[in-house]
Amino acid sequence: MTMRLSLLVSLAFFALYGVIVVQSSSPEDWFDWVVSYGTISPFGVPKKVIMINNEFPGPLINSTTNNVVHVNVHNNLDEPFLFTWNGVQMRRNSWNDGVQGTNCPIMPGKNWTYYFQMKDQIGSFFYYPSVNFQRAAGGYGPIRINNRDVIPIPFPFPRDDFDILISDWFDKDYQEMRNDLDAGNTVLPSPDGVLINGKPSKSLHFNFEPGKTYRLRISNVGVKTTLSFRIQGHDLILIETEGSYTLKKNYTSLDIHPGQSYSVLVTADVPGTFSYNMIACTRFVSPVLCTLATVDYTGSTPALASSRPCSAHSPLSTTLARMGCLLIRSSSLMALGPGILMWDLDVGAARPNPQGSYHYGQINVTRTIVLQNEMAVIDNHTRYTVNGISFVYSNTPLKLADYFRVPNVFFTNLTKDRPDGQTLMISTPVIDALYRDFIQIVFQNKEDTVQTWHVDGYNFFVVGMGFGEWDESKRSEYNLKDAVWRTNTQVYPNGWTAVWISLDNMGMWSIRSMNEERRYLGQEVYIRVRGEDPMRLPDPRDEMPIPNDLPLCGRALPLWYHV
Ligand SMILES: *[C@@H]1O[C@H](CO)[C@@H](O)[C@H](O)[C@H]1NC(C)=O
Ligand SMILES: *[C@@H]1O[C@H](CO)[C@@H](O)[C@H](O)[C@H]1NC(C)=O
Ligand SMILES: *[C@@H]1O[C@H](CO)[C@@H](O)[C@H](O)[C@H]1NC(C)=O
Ligand SMILES: *[C@@H]1O[C@H](CO)[C@@H](O)[C@H](O)[C@H]1NC(C)=O
Ligand SMILES: *[C@@H]1O[C@H](CO)[C@@H](O)[C@H](O)[C@H]1NC(C)=O
Ligand SMILES: *[C@@H]1O[C@H](CO)[C@@H](O)[C@H](O)[C@H]1NC(C)=O
Numbered sequence: 322m323t324m325r326l327s328l329l330v331s332l333a334f335f336a337l338y339g340v341i342v343v344q345s346s347s348p349e350d351w352f353d354w355v356v357s358y359g360t361i362s363p364f365g366v367p368k369k370v371i372m373i374n375n376e377f378p379g380p381l382i383n384s385t386t387n388n389v390v391h392v393n394v395h396n397n398l399d400e401p402f403l404f405t406w407n408g409v410q411m412r413r414n415s416w417n418d419g420v421q422g423t424n425c426p427i428m429p430g431k432n433w434t435y436y437f438q439m440k441d442q443i444g445s446f447f448y449y450p451s452v453n454f455q456r457a458a459g460g461y462g463p464i465r466i467n468n469r470d471v472i473p474i475p476f477p478f479p480r481d482d483f484d485i486l487i488s489d490w491f492d493k494d495y496q497e498m499r500n501d502l503d504a505g506n507t508v509l510p511s512p513d514g515v516l517i518n519g520k521p522s523k524s525l526h527f528n529f530e531p532g533k534t535y536r537l538r539i540s541n542v543g544v545k546t547t548l549s550f551r552i553q554g555h556d557l558i559l560i561e562t563e564g565s566y567t568l569k570k571n572y573t574s575l576d577i578h579p580g581q582s583y584s585v586l587v588t589a590d591v592p593g594t595f596s597y598n599m600i601a602c603t604r605f606v607s608p609v610l611c612t613l614a615t616v617d618y619t620g621s622t623p624a625l626a627s628s629r630p631c632s633a634h635s636p637l638s639t640t641l642a643r644m645g646c647l648l649i650r651s652s653s654l655m656a657l658g659p660g661i662l663m664w665d666l667d668v669g670a671a672r673p674n675p676q677g678s679y680h681y682g683q684i685n686v687t688r689t690i691v692l693q694n695e696m697a698v699i700d701n702h703t704r705y706t707v708n709g710i711s712f713v714y715s716n717t718p719l720k721l722a723d724y725f726r727v728p729n730v731f732f733t734n735l736t737k738d739r740p741d742g743q744t745l746m747i748s749t750p751v752i753d754a755l756y757r758d759f760i761q762i763v764f765q766n767k768e769d770t771v772q773t774w775h776v777d778g779y780n781f782f783v784v785g786m787g788f789g790e791w792d793e794s795k796r797s798e799y800n801l802k803d804a805v806w807r808t809n810t811q812v813y814p815n816g817w818t819a820v821w822i823s824l825d826n827m828g829m830w831s832i833r834s835m836n837e838e839r840r841y842l843g844q845e846v847y848i849r850v851r852g853e854d855p856m857r858l859p860d861p862r863d864e865m866p867i868p869n870d871l872p873l874c875g876r877a878l879p880l881w882y883h884v
Contacts, residue, residue, distance in 0.1 A: 347438065350390045352382065356460065357397040363521035364514045366492040371398065371450060371460030377519045378486050378542075379462030382448070384439050386469045386671045393434040394427055400453055401426030404435070407580060408446035408563050408808045409464065411437050411778055413865045415720055415828030418777055420451045422847050423720040423829055425874035433872055439466045441671040444564030445538035445582045447486060454499040456837045457491060459519065461542040466564070468671070475566050475668035476586060480533035487550060487577065487601040487612075488543035490514040502841055505702025509838050512546050515601050515612040525614035527599065529589035536560075539575070540582040545836040547578045547604040547771055547811075552616055553597040557585035559662070563807040564780055565676060566665045576604055578773040580809040580835030589618055605771060662783075662805040681782050681821055682801025686761045690752065691791065693740040693765040694772055694812075694834065694844055699747055704843045705834070708736050709744030711843030717875030719751060719847055720829040724867060727876045736846055740765070751829070752848040756863065758824045762832070763791045766812040772839075774818070775809045778830035778850075781820035783810050791817035809835055824850045827864040 359372040373379030384390055396402045403426050405419040415423045417437045427433045449461040463484035468474055489512035491498060501507045517525055529535060537557075541548050551557065551574035559570050561584035575583060591597070595618040602611040666677025697706050704711040715722075715730050722730035735750040754760065762781070764774050783806075784799040799819065812818040827850050834844035852859055 347387045347389050348385065350382070350384050350388050352380070352390070352392040353395075354379070354392060355395045355397055356402055361519070363490060363516060363519075364492060366513075368492060369458065369494055371455055371458045373460065373462060376462075377459055379448070379460065381462060381484060382464045383467070384465065385467045386439055386441065386443055386472070389436070389438045391434055391436050393432055395432040396427040396429055398455075399429055401428055402453075402455065403427060403451045404448050404460075405451040405777075406435075406437065406446065406448050406464065407775070408444070408582065409437065409439065409466075410442055410780070410826060411828075412440040412826055413828070413861075413863065414438070415778060415830060416865060416868050416871060418828075418830070420777065420831045421714045421718060422831055423718055425718055425721070425872040425877075426452055427872065431872075433870070436868065442466045442564050443468050443472075443671045444561055445484075445540065445584050446563065447540045447542050447582065449542060454495055454502065454837065454841055457498055457544050458495040461486060461488075463538065463540065465538060472669055472671070472673060475665060476560055476569070477534060479536040479586060480530060482536045482538060483527060484518075485537050485539045485550075485599075486518055486542045487539065487548050488516050488541065489546035489548070489603065490516050491544065499841075502838065505700075505704075508703055509545065511606045511608075512543075512603060512610060515548060515603060515610050517599065517601055517612055517614045520612075520614070522611075522613045523615065527614065527616045528619050529587075529616055531589050531618050531620065534586050534588040536584055536586055538582065538584050539577060541577040541579050543579050545579055545838050546606060547576055547773075549602050549604050550575050550577055550600070552587060552599045554591045555587050555589075555597065555616075557587060560584050560586055562662060562805060563809060564670070565806040566668050566670055567805055568663045568665050568803070570662075578771065578809065578811045578835070579837075580773050580775050581811075582809075589616075662807075663800070664803040664805050666803050676806070677803065681804075681823070682799075684759045684821075684823070686821065687758050688738065688754070689761040689763065690738045691740060691763045691765055692736075692774075692832070692846065693767055694839075695767045697745060699745065704747065705839040706745070707750075707844055707846050708740040709742075709746065710735055710750050710846070711747045712845040713747050713749060713843065715749055715875065717877050719749070719849075721871075721873065721875070721877035723829060723849060725877050730876065731847070733849070747843065750846050752832075752846060754824055754848050754850050756824060756827050756850050756852050760822055760824060762820050762822065764810070764812045764818045764820070765791055766814060766816055766818075769814045771814060772812040773809055773835040774812060774832065775835045776820075776822065776830065776832050776848075778826045778828055779822050779824075780806045780808050781810070781822040782806050783818065784821050785819040786810075786813065786816065788813060788816040791819065795819065826850065827852070827859055 403419045446464040492513045557572045597616045599614040717730045719731045731749045731751040733753040782804045784804045834840045
């Protein structure tokens with residue numbers, strides 16, 4: 322019955338479009354993953370975590386530009402589950418984005434196969450569970466999109482690549498944390514520790530061959546805490562972030578905000594001792610917590626690494642310390658131009674043409690949307706808002722509601738392009754936007770903590786960052802030449818970050834805080850990127866037809882059987 326139905330449906334689509342969009346000329350990567358619970362006790366307290374094929378963290382997706390990836394996910398948890406592919410652009414394919422606004426979760430005991438192409442992308446990313454606050458239980462893993470052989474990389478080929486996933490850690494069970502948030506009267510406490518690749522201090526060793534250079538792909542996969550990363554005695558040469566090559570720059574330490582990924586080159590060229598600490602520490606919270614891994618030079622007897630992990634970082638609990646930190650940050654911000662990082666204009670990334678051949682600075686911005694984050698108390702519950710609206714999910718994914726024209730699931734009339742300072746509500750807003758428009762989003766942070774924002778389906782140019790209130794005059798300070806093109810940006814306390822986006826990817830896309838506590842409590846909004854006529858089905862060259870094995874749920878379910 323199901324077979325016949327799906328056959329009919331695919332025939333219907335075939336008849337409708339007259340074409341099938343063939344991607345099968347590209348190499349394919351297949352993964353078969355069983356998602357289940359396991360227990361780990363990194364700091365002595367056992368905690369239920371999410372494992373993939375009994376691994377924690379989960380396996381590497383090692384793919385290449387334009388490859389087609391299939392991930393068959395078997396949900397052996399006792400609750401619904403979804404993965405999302407943080408930073409993979411999912412071109413024409415929000416159907417497989419794996420967030421609650423696009424997909425029905427995979428139910429316990431069921432499986433579903435994600436299908437997406439690494440279209441025109443390179444870089445370092447990660448995946449993680451996107452629903453039910455499961456991100457606080459792990460379930461994450463690294464994604465690499467390697468260059469095709471014909472595209473050279475703009476640095477000497479490293480001896481090896483290492484994926485390094487750093488995260489905050491909470492001893493508390495994720496379901497209890499979720500209940501606390503649902504109860505609305507608490508915010509999460511400071512983390513209980515920091516993990517590197519799922520391990521606590523001194524349990525992880527990396528071997529470097531003396532004289533050789535390694536590429537480290539570092540992602541902050543944690544729930545909410547900014548982390549600093551460094552390797553004792555070694556420079557980190559930044560080369561890539563979230564799919565674009567940066568101008569190479571030396572760092573002794575990198576601040577990595579939740580959701581962000583960076584590639585750095587590290588050369589094993591320090592004379593003297595042969596063991597060094599790799600150090601990840603919390604930032605902007607008190608007390609500062611750190612975790613160490615060890616880098617051992619091969620062919621030498623490992624000496625004891627010195628253990629002064631965090632002398633460089635004072636607890637930033639007081640306003641003064643925080644100010645001091647920000648002043649340093651802001652002067653370097655001004656010295657280097659907005660966004661701190663700059664694109665390497667001269668190199669090719671996924672395609673042979675140089676990154677700088679796309680002159681984003683000369684394109685006219687057709688629309689500016691200011692998204693202002695705030696904390697609010699609504700009905701005695703702690704909530705977080707965007708332009709006064711705290712996002713809640715309905716049980717029908719927005720993408721399916723849009724496709725099947727189910728009314729009153731989401732509302733395109735709520736989020737205004739400017740915050741009005743009056744609105745305060747809990748609802749399900751969607752920003753309506755036109756395919757191929759070129760827009761600006763300004764993230765305006767009204768709070769005194771660092772925020773991180775992410776847009777699914779897109780990379781954006783980080784053209785400006787500053788303190789205070791954004792207004793049109795800030796444009797004179799923008800970097801319109803070589804701003805970095807990425808998918809997550811930080812927004813400094815009481816500051817703003819302006820990003821420019823070419824809306825060239827049709828679909829329903831999540832714009833969200835990468836602080837999972839804030840996202841869970843409402844700091845999210847969707848953007849529907851559609852053709853001029855919302856009643857017309859998109860051309861499959863602009864958006865893939867609905868996959869015929871897509872799980873359905875909510876109010877999208879009964880309608881299906883009337884197709
Ligand atoms: C990842 O894929 C690349 C390109 O196919 C290959 O050279 C490399 O060895 C792979 N790495 C791992 C860890 O599988
Ligand atoms: C579920 O997994 C089986 C094999 O384990 C596979 O044959 C089937 O296609 C999968 N179903 C979906 C909907 O992906
Ligand atoms: C980074 O610093 C090291 C010395 O500390 C120097 O040899 C190297 O050239 C620098 N690299 C860049 C890209 O600035
Ligand atoms: C941008 O707008 C200006 C003035 O409205 C116009 O002169 C210019 O041609 C436009 N540029 C592009 C690339 O459309
Ligand atoms: C909110 O909390 C206060 C104090 O705890 C209580 O007096 C009040 O009745 C609550 N209001 C609602 C709407 O629950
Ligand atoms: C938005 O539209 C809905 C109907 O789709 C309507 O009920 C609601 O009142 C509108 N809200 C505003 C603020 O205009």
